[in-house]
Amino acid sequence: MKTNGNLYKPLKSELIKVIDESPLIKTFVLVPEQDFSFATGQFIEVTIDGMGEAPFTPSSSPLKSDQLEVTVMKTGYVTDHMHTMKPGDKMGIRGPFGRGYPLENFHDKEVLILGGGCGFAPIRSLLYNLIAIADKLRKVTLCYGSKTPEDCVYKPYIQELRDTPKFEVLRSVDQPDENWTERVGVVTVLLDEVTMDISNSIAVVCGPPVMMKFGTLRLLEMGYPENDIYLSMEKNMSCGLGKCGHCMMGKYLVCKDGPVFTYDEVKDQPHIWN
Amino acid sequence: MNRVAIPKREWDERLIHLLSSFDVFAPVENEFSSDYLKLDEEAISHIVYNKPKPVTPLKNFFLPVKENVTIEGIPTKPVAIIGTPNCDVMALLFLDQIYLDNEYPDPAYGKRRENSTLLSTDCLSIQEHCHCTSYGIEPKGNESSDISLALIEDQVILSVFSKKGEKFIEAMGIYVTLTPEKSLLDRLHELQENVKEQLLERNKGLPDYKQTGKLVSTAADPIWEKYASDCVSCGACSAICPTCSCFLLIDKPGFEKIRQLDTCQYPGFERVAGGEDALHALSERFRNRYMCKYVWKPQKYEQKACTGCGRCIETCIGQINKNELFIELSN
Numbered sequence: 001m002k003t004n005g006n007l008y009k010p011l012k013s014e015l016i017k018v019i020d021e022s023p024l025i026k027t028f029v030l031v032p033e034q035d036f037s038f039a040t041g042q043f044i045e046v047t048i049d050g051m052g053e054a055p056f057t058p059s060s061s062p063l064k065s066d067q068l069e070v071t072v073m074k075t076g077y078v079t080d081h082m083h084t085m086k087p088g089d090k091m092g093i094r095g096p097f098g099r100g101y102p103l104e105n106f107h108d109k110e111v112l113i114l115g116g117g118c119g120f121a122p123i124r125s126l127l128y129n130l131i132a133i134a135d136k137l138r139k140v141t142l143c144y145g146s147k148t149p150e151d152c153v154y155k156p157y158i159q160e161l162r163d164t165p166k167f168e169v170l171r172s173v174d175q176p177d178e179n180w181t182e183r184v185g186v187v188t189v190l191l192d193e194v195t196m197d198i199s200n201s202i203a204v205v206c207g208p209p210v211m212m213k214f215g216t217l218r219l220l221e222m223g224y225p226e227n228d229i230y231l232s233m234e235k236n237m238s239c240g241l242g243k244c245g246h247c248m249m250g251k252y253l254v255c256k257d258g259p260v261f262t263y264d265e266v267k268d269q270p271h272i273w274n
Numbered sequence: 275m276n277r278v279a280i281p282k283r284e285w286d287e288r289l290i291h292l293l294s295s296f297d298v299f300a301p302v303e304n305e306f307s308s309d310y311l312k313l314d315e316e317a318i319s320h321i322v323y324n325k326p327k328p329v330t331p332l333k334n335f336f337l338p339v340k341e342n343v344t345i346e347g348i349p350t351k352p353v354a355i356i357g358t359p360n361c362d363v364m365a366l367l368f369l370d371q372i373y374l375d376n377e378y379p380d381p382a383y384g385k386r387r388e389n390s391t392l393l394s395t396d397c398l399s400i401q402e403h404c405h406c407t408s409y410g411i412e413p414k415g416n417e418s419s420d421i422s423l424a425l426i427e428d429q430v431i432l433s434v435f436s437k438k439g440e441k442f443i444e445a446m447g448i449y450v451t452l453t454p455e456k457s458l459l460d461r462l463h464e465l466q467e468n469v470k471e472q473l474l475e476r477n478k479g480l481p482d483y484k485q486t487g488k489l490v491s492t493a494a495d496p497i498w499e500k501y502a503s504d505c506v507s508c509g510a511c512s513a514i515c516p517t518c519s520c521f522l523l524i525d526k527p528g529f530e531k532i533r534q535l536d537t538c539q540y541p542g543f544e545r546v547a548g549g550e551d552a553l554h555a556l557s558e559r560f561r562n563r564y565m566c567k568y569v570w571k572p573q574k575y576e577q578k579a580c581t582g583c584g585r586c587i588e589t590c591i592g593q594i595n596k597n598e599l600f601i602e603l604s605n
């Protein structure tokens with residue numbers, strides 16, 4: 001890992017661009033003082049100087065090391081402040097931390113990705129990586145749900161994905177507007193439409209806890225084995241080093257043992273959905 | 275292992291000499307009990323030997339309650355800590371697994387560990403809530419420390435276990451040829467066994483560590499609610515616990531971070547940005563501490579996360595006695 005020589009000292013990074021994704025979600029493009037690489041699914045800690053720190057999985061390509069992006073929903077003290085920041089401002093980053101997606105397990109498989117809301121952020125990073133190894137995959141189906149069409153993130157990227165061979169994108173919203181032409185309902189309704197060769201497939205789930213729970217249960221119903229469902233767990237990852245204890249989930253420390261787990265690994269641990 | 279014995283008066287004189295090259299800490303009697311003090315010449319004659327745990331757990335030497343972890347500057351003067359009970363040394367070995375793991379060894383903790391010589395004590399008496407033997411820990415020093423120390427019949431007996439221990443003995447100018455008399459060692463052994471018997475007798479109804487995990491993980495909600503009704507979430511049990519080491523990172527301007535010891539007993543410990551908080555209810559937080567110590571940490575680290583020191587019982591302002599809880603669970 002890159003730790004800037006001290007496990008706790010953030011690497012200063014310049015904010016060069018802010019992209020409005022939705023009324024509550026922005027993407028921040030950061031240029032770290034030194035090259036910074038990560039594996040897809042790993043997370044970083046972003047420090048707002050003197051205010052606080054919060055964990056995010058980068059939403060940019062893990063194949064780029066000169067800059068990285070984090071997509072952030074305005075939802076608390078640190079993120080509220082991030083949403084006021086402008087190009088030229090400085091942030092700090094620590095990491096990367098934890099265990100990402102084991103891409104070697106995806107080879108020769110159909111990949112079904114279930115995402116909701118801001119959970120698309122880690123998924124986009126994964127998709128960039130999957131595109132780069134597309135020749136080793138059978139197909140990739142993304143099912144993405146959000147509350148309203150306005151809340152759908154990465155709109156230009158969706159089209160790009162739809163134009164990519166082997167990749168398909170299905171979307172749903174809970175509350176449509178008059179222009180919405182895709183599915184209506186919670187994200188699991190999209191699973192009725194997908195045709196996957198389940199015996200040769202793996203599934204990835206990332207999103208708000210309630211969506212993770214019902215998405216996983218539906219995948220199990222469809223016949224996905226417990227160890228072929230990959231979950232990106234959300235806990236209060238604070239130090240990132242497996243020491244501070246805030247992200248303890250039973251015998252696991254999510255920051256170090258995760259954040260990516262198979263359902264099989266976590267199903268008997270407490271509080272996995274909250 | 276080398277064993278040496280020197281008269282107490284000579285030991286005191288050599289300690290005075292040692293103060294110029296080591297920062298030496300040892301338990302000294304105070305109004306309530308005994309606690310570690312940084313020794314000066316005058317304090318040496320007040321050191322308490324062979325008594326069970328000082329008030330402060332050993333962890334505080336290595337994990338200060340609050341420190342800036344983004345600036346360097348750990349003192350390099352060697353430290354000697356005299357009088358560490360075995361329960362605390364075992365707790366420190368547990369903390370080593372967290373703070374000196376292969377992936378992210380903590381530099382400040384590591385430096386302090388490297389810099390310190392531990393002189394463990396043989397406990398030759400017991401305190402009301404001591405129950406180390408119930409959890410498979412013996413109340414005497416062993417090779418997990420650098421030296422173990424016992425004072426009997428005005429002789430200081432030192433058993434030297436490590437290279438660091440040898441260096442300490444060398445720095446004190448003690449000759450390793452000063453082998454203790456067999457009669458003295460026999461007497462020591464007799465005292466050690468006697469204390470062990472007392473502990474086993476006092477705690478004979480208490481479930482041992484092999485049973486505690488199952489008892490905790492299968493306990494129903496009402497018992498947690500009952501015991502938690504006397505808890506005020508003050509966090510004293512964690513602060514005084516030799517193995518509790520969770521912390522909070524507090525940001526300061528200049529991208530600096532303060533590490534401050536924290537506890538799952540405080541509200542909001544697991545709260546995430548969206549507001550979800552698995553430990554919102556006090557009884558859940560109360561239960562969490564037991565699950566952590568007796569179920570999850572043993573699964574993860576294969577080492578005991580409670581060493582039976584009894585400090586949490588002594589410190590609790592709600593007078594919650596975890597041993598009473600375990601006895602109730604086992605009935």
